[in-house]
Amino acid sequence: MARYTRRQFIQIGAAAGGAVAASGLATRFWGLDAARAEDPGTDGDRVVPTFCELCFWNCGVLAHVKGGQVTKLGGNPEHPLSRGMLCPRGAGGTGLLYDPDRLKKPLIRASKRGEDVFQEASWDAALNKVAEELLKVRERHGPEAVALFTHGFGGSWWKHFMKAWGSPNIGAPSYAQCRGPREAAFTLTYGEGLGSPEPIDLANARVITLIGSHLGENMHNTQVQELAEAVGKGAQLVVVDPRFSVAAGKARYWLPVKPGTDLALLLAWMNVILTEKRHDAEYLAKYATGLDELTAHVATKTPEWASAITGVRPELIRESARLIASARPASLIHPGRHTTWYGDDTQRLRATAILAALLGSWGRRGGYLVTDKFRLAGYPLPKPPLHPGGRSKDDMPKGGGFPVADEVLASGLCDATKPGRALYDLKAWIVYGTNLMQALPAPQETAAAIQNLDFIVAIDVLPAEICGFADVVLPECTYLERDDDLAAPAYKQPFVAIRQAVVPPMYESKPGSWIAKELANRVGLGDQFPWADAREFVETRLAASKIDSAELRRKGALVGKPIPTCEEEGATPNITTGDGKIKLFSAELQQLGFEPLPDFHPQEEAPAGMFRMLSGRAPTHTFGRTTNNRLLAEPFPENEVWVNAEAARALPFPLANGDRVVLVNQDGVRSGPVRARVTERIRGDCVYLVHGFGHTAKGLRQARGRGASDSLLTSRYKVDPIMGGTGVNVNFVRLEPAGRVA
Incomplete structure (x- = not known):
């Protein structure tokens, strides 16, 4: 296999859309290169399969270990989500394992919340403190006064703890702050959401439409590989984006x-497709209802109408619509992932789902596929304890006003912590693996909500900002140092994957499974955690499922029998609405008092002298979780603010490429200094930042103070009235000079 330097690896990842060869990444930051230099021809003494946690994709990893140290991470060819390749982030996982800033011992707060001052403690002292405080809350306010915020695969242990504890308040920012509008929209239209990974057939699509989805910069490994395959086979791209992204550079x-007008464009595309009879009439007659209402609804939504709103030329709207329709049903409208933009997001994603139906791509090759899961037995458990007086799940803070939400809203839990905002007040938070100061909008509100708590505990690998607000911080070991539950998501190839410890935990960090079990023992829930450890838990499930444990541990993943995934293979499109029909016109929304068909409503315009702030991803980073990683920070140490060249010339001060500026939002919130990227590759009415920078946590020595925090500048958000998602692209910034870079 060819060898690549770290910088070459990243360049390949950016240029080829992530379809990269597995590469060893240098480890000189911790003096580990010397160990490898003794025998440069050997990748490692042993290779341990596991799966990644650098993002939620959970790709299969082969970890090479020599002398007790992880020397290389590569993609596992047995795992359907990695297919033998890793993105730059996944290959840089040793940067997390050997991060010198890792949490090493339990900590107990020694000053005011938010001041990030702690004393080290033993595990017994820290866990006893957590148990004591949680029991106080339960006695005074009931079990449901405790909420869990969670992100990452290891959160399953804490969800189990909460169910045993008796609280339904389990929320993840990945729903209301990311994918929730999409899930609600597709459920309203097809009867089910999309889940993760999305059931899309990029590899066989002949036209792929990306609407604000930055594949190639947003490294969802399998999808980037399949996008590269599709383009290699001649697939055409249509890219809708105010910024000339990597994908836009490959687009037809x-x-x-114009930011905030995507829905008008979608309606105009429908107008062209329906008036020119380019829709799949036979498919719609068989599977859908509401076509007449939709046709009447978009009759006036012409390309000329949309052009005045979007700033896109009418002929470009018309030509792109014809290209999209020409490839049906193998014309894929990508649903996106981070979909909380403007507060009308469920309706915008409804338009995406409806457009897919017009193309006949739901359940068809090159569109949306039918998936299945690997069947796994559960762990035999006693019945959970009864909690007299506890409230039902119908009283969750997600409930009021958001009738289509099917998960608890993390932002709703935060709001319910403010006295009098919900049916009952939350009094304690358990925060697992999610930095709420960057994950939730308006971090100023989150900080204020925390001050109302009786208690907050954070379980994390790194000392992120949320840890600075915690009363107790518990250090979890990394995914390379622990066993977790089995992974078996719905996918076009049913599979089961195993996470197993590659090396023992460093310092005094512990697996989340151990922490949850030890805490359960201390609060009287030990019988709900009857397994000795995570490995025994997994082995029990494998034995009951009649799966060969030795083979799974050797390969890392086992793939089930092939299934028909599309109508062309004999599968019936999976439509699970009440009558089994796709709902172009939503009577459910109408009954709830919302528009049954999506319509465009103008967004607020930028104040004079200000730009709409947009954000996205880089191939080397996942949210703010990787910005402290020394390996990944070498090629991408900080973000930049993209500014249109003509707009830069119109500023009241001279701005050259590379100059540092400060961003000041509409509420006077100021960013740290950030480099300006003056470019023609973005519209003049907006600026763009890669998300996850501008850290303030004292313990993040690599990331602290680097770049600008889009999270800090998101002091406003607009709530989606249908499902409660928090639209964040409603903030505006002006630029001020911060001095030139030498």
């Missing part, structure tokens, strides 16, 4: 839409 059509 780039539509630099």
